[in-house]
Amino acid sequence: MAFLVRQTLVYAIPLMIVALAGVFSERSGIINLALEGMMIFGAFIGVTCMNVMVGLGWFDAVKASGNMWTMQWLLLLAMMVSAVAGCVFSLLLAFAAINLKADQTIGGTALNMLAPAIVLFLVRITAKQNNLLLASGDSATWFMIKKSMWGFDKSYKFGFFGDAFLNKVYLTTYFCIILFIIMSVFLYKTRFGIRLRSCGENPQASASLGINVNKMRYAGVMISGALAGLGGCVFAVTTANASANGDVAGFGFLALAVMIFGNWKPLPIAGGALLFGLFKCIAASYNTLDVNGDGVYALASIGLDSNFYRMLPYLITLIVLAFTSKSSRAPKAEGIPYDPGKR
Amino acid sequence: MKKDSFFQKDGVKTLLASLISILIGMLSGVVVIIIVGIFNESISAGGIWDGIRLVFLGIFNKARDAATGTLMFGFNPTYMGNMLFRAMPLILTGLSVAIAYKTGLFNIGAPGQYLAGTCATLFLALSIPTSSVPAWLVWLIAFLGGMLAGALWGCIPGLLKSLLNINEVIACIMTNWLSASLVTWFFDMSSLKNVLEGTKTGYIYKTSMVINDVIVDGVQTVAGSSIPEGATVLATRGGVATSKMGLDILFKGSQVNGGFIVAVLLAILFYVIMEKTTLGYQLKACGSNRFAAKYAGIQDRRNIVLSMALAGAMAGAAGSLYSLSGNTEFFWTTYQSLPAVGFTGIAVALLAMNNPIGVIFSGIFMSYLNINGQQLTNLTAYNEYITDVIIAVIVYLSAFSLIVKTWLNHKRKKKTVSPAGGAAAHKEEVQG
Numbered sequence: 001m002a003f004l005v006r007q008t009l010v011y012a013i014p015l016m017i018v019a020l021a022g023v024f025s026e027r028s029g030i031i032n033l034a035l036e037g038m039m040i041f042g043a044f045i046g047v048t049c050m051n052v053m054v055g056l057g058w059f060d061a062v063k064a065s066g067n068m069w070t071m072q073w074l075l076l077l078a079m080m081v082s083a084v085a086g087c088v089f090s091l092l093l094a095f096a097a098i099n100l101k102a103d104q105t106i107g108g109t110a111l112n113m114l115a116p117a118i119v120l121f122l123v124r125i126t127a128k129q130n131n132l133l134l135a136s137g138d139s140a141t142w143f144m145i146k147k148s149m150w151g152f153d154k155s156y157k158f159g160f161f162g163d164a165f166l167n168k169v170y171l172t173t174y175f176c177i178i179l180f181i182i183m184s185v186f187l188y189k190t191r192f193g194i195r196l197r198s199c200g201e202n203p204q205a206s207a208s209l210g211i212n213v214n215k216m217r218y219a220g221v222m223i224s225g226a227l228a229g230l231g232g233c234v235f236a237v238t239t240a241n242a243s244a245n246g247d248v249a250g251f252g253f254l255a256l257a258v259m260i261f262g263n264w265k266p267l268p269i270a271g272g273a274l275l276f277g278l279f280k281c282i283a284a285s286y287n288t289l290d291v292n293g294d295g296v297y298a299l300a301s302i303g304l305d306s307n308f309y310r311m312l313p314y315l316i317t318l319i320v321l322a323f324t325s326k327s328s329r330a331p332k333a334e335g336i337p338y339d340p341g342k343r
Numbered sequence: 344m345k346k347d348s349f350f351q352k353d354g355v356k357t358l359l360a361s362l363i364s365i366l367i368g369m370l371s372g373v374v375v376i377i378i379v380g381i382f383n384e385s386i387s388a389g390g391i392w393d394g395i396r397l398v399f400l401g402i403f404n405k406a407r408d409a410a411t412g413t414l415m416f417g418f419n420p421t422y423m424g425n426m427l428f429r430a431m432p433l434i435l436t437g438l439s440v441a442i443a444y445k446t447g448l449f450n451i452g453a454p455g456q457y458l459a460g461t462c463a464t465l466f467l468a469l470s471i472p473t474s475s476v477p478a479w480l481v482w483l484i485a486f487l488g489g490m491l492a493g494a495l496w497g498c499i500p501g502l503l504k505s506l507l508n509i510n511e512v513i514a515c516i517m518t519n520w521l522s523a524s525l526v527t528w529f530f531d532m533s534s535l536k537n538v539l540e541g542t543k544t545g546y547i548y549k550t551s552m553v554i555n556d557v558i559v560d561g562v563q564t565v566a567g568s569s570i571p572e573g574a575t576v577l578a579t580r581g582g583v584a585t586s587k588m589g590l591d592i593l594f595k596g597s598q599v600n601g602g603f604i605v606a607v608l609l610a611i612l613f614y615v616i617m618e619k620t621t622l623g624y625q626l627k628a629c630g631s632n633r634f635a636a637k638y639a640g641i642q643d644r645r646n647i648v649l650s651m652a653l654a655g656a657m658a659g660a661a662g663s664l665y666s667l668s669g670n671t672e673f674f675w676t677t678y679q680s681l682p683a684v685g686f687t688g689i690a691v692a693l694l695a696m697n698n699p700i701g702v703i704f705s706g707i708f709m710s711y712l713n714i715n716g717q718q719l720t721n722l723t724a725y726n727e728y729i730t731d732v733i734i735a736v737i738v739y740l741s742a743f744s745l746i747v748k749t750w751l752n753h754k755r756k757k758k759t760v761s762p763a764g765g766a767a768a769h770k771e772e773v774q775g
Contacts, residue, residue: 033512092739102743105449109689110739117731121375124726125383249679253516260513307528310678314517314524318503325509 002163004281009173011284012277014039014235017176018255019262019269020183021227026264027187028220029200029213030097031335033108035228036252037115038086040244042229043236044119045085047132047244049078054135059142068149072171075143079172079233086229087222089115094221098214101337116246123244131245139242145169172234183227184266196220200331203338213338228252257317263328275320279313357696360744364694365708368737372398372729379725386724394725398733401715402426407722414722422718424590424597426710428668432457434606434706435661436688438613439497439654441697445617446650447630452500452515453658454685455522456493460659461666461673462526463492468550468667469535472578481583485550486663493659494652496522501651505644511651519685523678530675537672539567545676551584551669584669602664607703609660613653614699626650658685690734693741709734 018035025032053059053074062070089111096107123132134142147156147167158167187193196216198206203213235248258276262269286309373395380391393414397404402422405415436453443450468485500514530536530547537543539554548554555566557574570576588601617623628636629646637643661684665671691709695701712734716727 096739096742100743104742106693106738106742109693110735110742113686113690113731113738114735117728117735121726121728121732122379124728125379125724247680250516250520250681257513257516260510305528305531307524307531307678310524310527311521314520318509318514318517321509321513322503322507325507328508328510 002160003285004278005164006169007281007285008274008277010170010238010277011280012273013173013176014231014238014251015255015258015276016180016270016273017234018228018231018252019258019273020180020266021224021231022256022259023264023266023269024183024187024196024220024227025224026259026334027197027200027331028217029203029331029333029336029338030093030217030221031104031108032093032221032224032228033105033256034090034093034111034115034252035224035255036248036250037108037111037113038089038225038228039232039235039248039252039255040115040119040246041089042082042086042232043240043248044115044123044132044232044244044246045229046078046082046233047134047236047242049081050074050242051132051135053078054137059137071142072145075171075237076175079175079230082233083226083230086232087226089229090221090225093225094218097221097337098217101339104335112252119244119246123246131243133243139170139237142242143170143237145171170238172237176230176234179227179230180266180270183223187266192219197331199338200333203333204340204342207340213340217338228255231255260328260330261317261321261324263324264331272320276313276317279316283309283312357698357701361694361696361701361705361741364737364740364744367740368733369398371736372733375729375732376725383724390724394719394723394729397718397723398715398729401718402711404718404722420594421596422714424594424599426707426714427590427594427603428598428600429710429713430707431603431606432661432665432684433687433691433709434610434703435657435664436685437691437695437702437706438606438610438688438699439657439661440688440692441695441699441702442613442617442626442657443650443654444692444697445630446626446646447633448501448504448511448647448650448654450497450500450515450651450654450658451512451686451689452497452518452655453661453688454681454683455515455519456496456655456658457662457682457685458522458526458677459496459655459662460489460493461662462529463659464489464663464666465535465547465550465673466529466533468583469548469554469581472556472580473582474576474579478583482585482667485583485667486660489663489666490656490660493662494656497651497653497655497658498648501648504651505647519681520678523681527676527678534565536675539565543672545674547673547675548581549669549672550581550667552581553579554581555579583667585664585667598668598670600668602668605664606660606706609657610699610703613657617699622649658688661688687734690738693738696741 018039021038022032022035058074059071062068062074092114093104093107093111096102097104120130124130126132145166145168147154147158150166152158187197195206195211196219199211199213199216199220206216207213232248235251236242236244239249254276258269258272261272286306376394376398377391380386380388380394396414400416403416403419404422405417405419407413408415436457439453439456440450464485467488468481471481471484473481496518499518500511503509503514504511535547537546537548539548539552553568555568555570556577556579557564557566557570558577559571559574563577566574585600585602587599588604590599590601590603591597617627625636625641626646626649628639628641629643629650633643636646662682666673687709691702691705694705694708712730713727716730719725719729720727
């Protein structure tokens with residue numbers, strides 16, 4: 001059970017934060033189909049950054065010092081670098097969509113193609129293979145928070161709470177949850193956030209009140225890029241074992257689905273991400289899943305095919321969408337280039 | 344009314360915009376090659392020059408001179424034919440995206456429809472006994488079955504969109520992954536896994552292979568073209584492949600076959616449907632303004648489903664023709680990744696500005712880049728992904744080439760508006 005909670009969070013967190021990235025862009029009026037590309041780029045830059053730190057001998061120095069908590073600061077640094085990279089990458093979308101008034105769907109598709117192409121081109125030249133790995137160790141040895149780091153030895157019984165939330169977890173989970181809350185409050189309760197959202201509903205009215213619509217939309221896309229880049233780094237560390245191969249297993253597109261699923265609102269998005277994460281987790285580990293701790297793998301004993309469980313997350317999403325889409329409401333001005341003369 | 348000069352024609356301008364995008368895309372590829380070459384010590388100046396030449400002319404490459412190590416160029420029928428072979432699925436997935444786009448739908452579900460087509464085609468081609476049904480008929484059934492499977496799979500997002508108002512992008516993404524898992528599941532249970540060639544694990548039989556259902560010592564099993572002694576043959580399956588239609592003589596040593604011609608004919612067929620028939624007009628009307636079309640008495644819901652079905656049929660045809668070529672093999676554990684050819688179809692359609700005839704040329708252009716990229720990987724320190732960078736840049740530019748075109752039109756309109764032409768100009772504005 002503790003495993004289920006822990007693993008669900010691992011899948012849900014990148015989805016949650018990247019879906020929120022989508023909210024910032026779309027609420028300012030720009031369709032962001034490029035979440036996948038931004039994640040891929042962020043993951044690549046994050047792993048590259050970690051590799052540079054390995055090359056500088058920082059990781060080994062931390063290990064020698066004996067205090068593995070210092071590693072968490074280095075992970076945080078890599079995440080920040082990814083966020084900046086995602087932000088810079090998103091400027092391409094902002095420029096095309098805002099300054100050139102281009103078709104936002106096509107612009108996003110272009111970025112989704114550009115990111116894996118550039119990443120694979122560079123990875124192949126530098127690493128001589130299609131996958132950029134950490135030069136030494138893996139993400140579990142470097143970044144995972146384990147029992148020993150809290151000062152307990154291996155035989156100590158942590159209990160459900162400890163096993164689910166303190167043992168074998170990554171800092172990224174808690175960092176992202178806090179960031180998710182802060183950014184949601186920022187979007188709903190601050191003057192900036194409300195102005196940003198108004199640009200996605202009726203930009204002409206916003207402009208009449210002295211808001212610079214283009215600046216707001218730039219801000220929306222750039223925040224979106226930063227969050228998506230960070231989400232890419234989180235994905236690389238927690239599920240891809242700190243490697244970058246120009247692919248994030250479609251998580252960017254899934255995040256897009258979670259965003260629409262969550263009706264462009266933070267709280268339903270968090271719920272949607274957790275639901276999707278749960279089924280993703282079941283699909284990945286149903287045959288070793290012991291829900292109530294009696295040593296019986298309940299789902300495996302039903303005898304359904306593994307392919308059925310793999311289809312579940314997508315099937316559930318479609319079914320829930322079928323029930324909720326009647327009330328679904330996208331930002332009104334989303335996808336329409338801002339034209340000051342139009343009323 | 345004055346006739347437009349050659350450069351003012353709408354089609355010519357679209358073509359020019361595409362050509363300029365292509366040129367800028369290729370040049371940015373060259374810039375990346377030069378920058379990477381300068382910063383990477385293992386690449387010499389000669390290596391950079393080779394890289395640049397191969398990006399443009401890889402298809403004319405005839406391998407390195409054994410003595411001097413320099414690249415030799417000339418007509419290479421193998422690469423030329425392979426270019427057409429790889430263009431075949433790209434034209435069809437491009438067509439798929441273009442048809443949906445005309446109806447205002449973004450068909451990102453082509454990979455899933457492609458897989459559905461592949462699955463149905465392989466099943467039909469390898470299950471119907473060629474000992475009792477002629478091979479050409481099996482080919483036809485398998486091809487039509489593939490198209491039908493793609494169409495049905497494309498219907499799902501269409502139905503979800505028209506009946507339940509679910510965003511088609513999300514529905515397409517979900518059905519893509521569903522299709523990937525379903526196809527894996529289907530082949531996992533099927534008896535079509537290649538067991539005759541011991542080295543091939545995880546692949547389905549080629550459709551061109553001859554498979555005999557035999558009984559040896561009372562046990563039913565399968566055998567290849569050489570039947571073991573004392574065995575009773577129950578039925579023969581397989582041995583189905585697209586006719587070469589003489590293209591193998593034209594392009595010696597290449598994989599090209601009649602599928603390319605089928606793809607081109609389908610593109611022309613869709614051009615006629617879209618431009619000359621009521622159906623095409625209705626589909627396009629739904630694309631420009633769904634509600635206005637409804638007001639004019641066009642059944643918008645029916646047309647959305649129909650458009651997605653046609654789009655799905657084309658993506659299914661792509662998978663179908665690719666597997667029917669006889670020399671391709673399908674890796675059936677596909678649930679972890681989606682076929683890239685479906686996504687490249689988006690680029691093909693966008694470069695062609697969703698014109699079915701344009702799709703033929705942009706499909707060929709994409710596979711030309713693909714072949715050039717392959718040469719880069721084989722012969723230099725660079726790799727094929729540079730061509731993906733070029734394609735991405737071209738798609739990025741095509742996002743605003745439409746805007747540039749309208750801007751050009753707008754400028755011209757201002758100049759030529761006369762009292763007599765004022766009404767016409769106004770009418771145009773209302774339409775736009």
